[in-house]
Amino acid sequence: KQEVTQIPAALSVPEGENLVLNCSFTDSAIYNLQWFRQDPGKGLTSLLLIQSSQREQTSGRLNASLDKSSGRSTLYIAASQPGDSATYLCAAPSGGYNKLIFGAGTRLAVHP
């Protein structure tokens, strides 16, 4: 049974800092892992999708890595901005990967 854990639960940083958000999963037999962003009262926006054959994916200031053997993924945010303030969710497929299992998220606040 897939379980996803995210650390830290909340993070408050000054603008400009580089950040690392952590995600761990128990079932390493995954084909991919996805990071999402959720703004208050909104749906989910996909940030990065990493296939199991990849070690990392980059989009702008975001970089996500995947280490299946250790059951870990990290989301790196460079030069954080107040507009990055949101909840970041990591999601891994369950066995048969017909559904995603989500972590509880990391609530990020970037202050000017």
Place this chain on the structure above:
Amino acid sequence: GAGVSQSPSNKVTEKGKDVELRCDPISGHTALYWYRQSLGQGLEFLIYFQGNSAPDKSGLPSDRFSAERTGGSVSTLTIQRTQQEDSAVYLCASSLDSGGAAGYTFGSGTRLTVV
């Protein structure tokens, strides 16, 4: 359409009434998923459709919850005799295939409030 569309965006209903929530996935996406996010909670899987069939209904919390999908496209989640604990944001997602190799796209959700 360009994205996953859900309606209504907000719904307030009286306890005991039935509600229907609609999801219109991205055109061509064969897989469709319903999730629920209660206040301060994580996302809870409800049901998965591949085409019009639902091979995984394991997340439906009670027999008051049902869902259908017609024409391999639009899906409706129905909650009968709503209870206050049903209050949550209901999110729909679609993917190109059941493997999700191309990732999942979520709609903006329906915020359901049962009073």
